[in-house]
Amino acid sequence: MTEAADQTKRRPVRRSERMAAILESLTVQSSVEVSLLATRFAVSEATLRRDLGLLEEQRLLTRTHGGAVAQDLAFELPVRYRGTQRRAEKRAIAEAAAAEVPIGPHVVAFTGGTTTSEVARRVTDHGELTVVTNALNIAMDLVLRPQVKVIVVGGVSRPQSYELVGPWAEDFIAAVNIGTIFVGVDGISARGGLTTHDEMEAATNRAMIDRAERVVVVADSSKLGRVMLARIAALDVVDVLITDSGTDVDDTTAEIDAIRALGVTVVAVTAAPATER
Amino acid sequence: MTEAADQTKRRPVRRSERMAAILESLTVQSSVEVSLLATRFAVSEATLRRDLGLLEEQRLLTRTHGGAVAQDLAFELPVRYRGTQRRAEKRAIAEAAAAEVPIGPHVVAFTGGTTTSEVARRVTDHGELTVVTNALNIAMDLVLRPQVKVIVVGGVSRPQSYELVGPWAEDFIAAVNIGTIFVGVDGISARGGLTTHDEMEAATNRAMIDRAERVVVVADSSKLGRVMLARIAALDVVDVLITDSGTDVDDTTAEIDAIRALGVTVVAVTAAPATER
């Protein structure tokens, strides 16, 4: 498990990598030591203390004498540390999703999730937009872009997910009209519809969908056929599903066909090959 | 338009290709180095930094020293948007502000600003709290803490300031009850009251103040006696002002006395013993 398997890097490891590695260690180990980390990364202990200090400042761990221990929250890493999985797929999906947004002024909405975050970044490259979202991380990303007007749906934040949910969120949403919404889900299937693991999130996402003219679901192929606890909506509200043609072709295509049969336009992208064009 | 005309390319490696390749590396690698990329593409490091700069501008990655990391695992300090000015003062003010919050469950609110952001961090070190804020950066910071319940006021984000404002924000606020609110201002004076440079912000802040039982203003001494365009409220709504005893003692104390005369409890902290650089 400890792929701390020393690569015997003569060269010291850069700060960003060190910090990521430290956090990852803490998800399996619950505590780390300054001296060991210093050896592992081939840097001085002073430098390592600085790293730990920075991480502590962000509340991602707690310093102790001789090292650091995990913060409760470090077990469920926030979005930005979870993103490494299926990144190529997400990116390809995001490219395709950008094509769903018409040129010119338009109101686009995003629910939370790593895939939707990626989509949000791509989509907002293309001109002036108004964006509605209940995901804090997406809002933070977009707020710096002058050509994008960002409307954040108020509400209560579920820890671990940057999403704002609850009755306040739903009241807020009722006052907004959305052109195209990009929905991230934990599961999508012909039988189960759109599902997610959290019931509050499901209700809020449903409210947003109800206010949208056009519903686009973005989900990598691992979500296909999966059914989670909370149902967001049935598939008949969905206009388009953008996914990737995963590796296990059998199940994937079967499920895609079933979804198509329900009237959903399915776009299956191929995750980035060696190079594009 | 530039890269649309992607025709024959036999020269080294062009910018658009480099950028595509960099992004692709990041889908597999999570971090890249300037020096290695420069070698790989046979261009100078200066050019590569420019590439990375452009990509960062589009939020497709995050620069680090010596390279870049994929966007979703960038760890930056949320409150970066106004450097290190008067950091010692803000810190000292934040310490004092933490004392204003009673032990035990309590609803605390924060408006936007660098000082309030610092206060929010300190205050939430001390146990269980419910936090209401219209500042995206504060929300992002606190959402990581399991012991804090974060309620974000929905609304439209003003560019450059992470603050959510507007009529939607005010409607939202009307449904919330606040115990103690920490207000950041651009100016505070006996004559002008609490002021800020943006009128939307002023209205939203005012709405939050109206819902609070206790109003604490946090402002470093450079704000004392200043009057900006938009008035948030008169001083009679303020219970406490926390500031620092600045360098030019004459003006500062005069203004503080005037504010005290209006019934405001003024706490003037001394900026950190540590040297400021």
Add this chain to the structure above:
DNA sequence: TGCAGATCGCGCATAAACACGCAATTCTCA
């Protein structure tokens, strides 16, 4: 409680990485 050793925080020095402006080159388009 008091002591020894480990750990820490902090300031300083150094080297790497950086941003910026300028000039030379290459490319685009008419």
Add this chain to the structure above:
DNA sequence: TGAGAATTGCGTGTTTATGCGCGATCTGCA
């Protein structure tokens, strides 16, 4: 073919990351 724009490399001064050494602080043990 030539003018204008974009791209690139280099040199400048500035910022950032790192390692070392000092005195202060903490941990563990008697």
